[in-house]
Amino acid sequence: MSVESAQQHPVSLYLKVWGWLFVLSFFSYMVDYLQLQGPLRWTLILVFMVAKAGLILSIFMHVRWERLSLKLVLFLPMFAIAVFIILMAIEGDYTQASRLLYFYNE
Structure with missing residues (x-):
């Protein structure tokens, strides 16, 4: 497969993912800033972590297209x-x- 025939993804897709990663990181930071404690804190941290990892894995590591x-x-x-x-x-x-x-x- 030549480089010319390889699938190209639009830059806007990557910018949207970066935006979502920024928003999720902001919410993750707010969990600490608001000093949430207990199971709510750990649940939110894990949810944001898994969401960010999923975005990175699916888009930047191209698993979405596998x-x-x-x-x-x-x-x-x-x-x-x-x-x-x-x-x-x-x-x-x-x-x-x-x-x-x-x-x-x-």
Whole structure:
């Protein structure tokens, strides 16, 4: 494939993505500026982080234009690991709660 026949993406697409990244970074900064605490803080930080990573991955790393099979190879293992981490966190909380209940009832 020659350089001339390669697909060209408009500069406006990249400028829009940069704008969205700026807006998401601003909201991420506002979480700290407003001194939000607890689960709300971490939820917002993670949501903004995943949104920014998704934009960067899809546009700047050109994953948006890849085949479905490559997308599945990239994202299914990460999704499975995230589910596994969530399940293990739930299991850990349950184990800690049952141990505390057992030790305080003696």
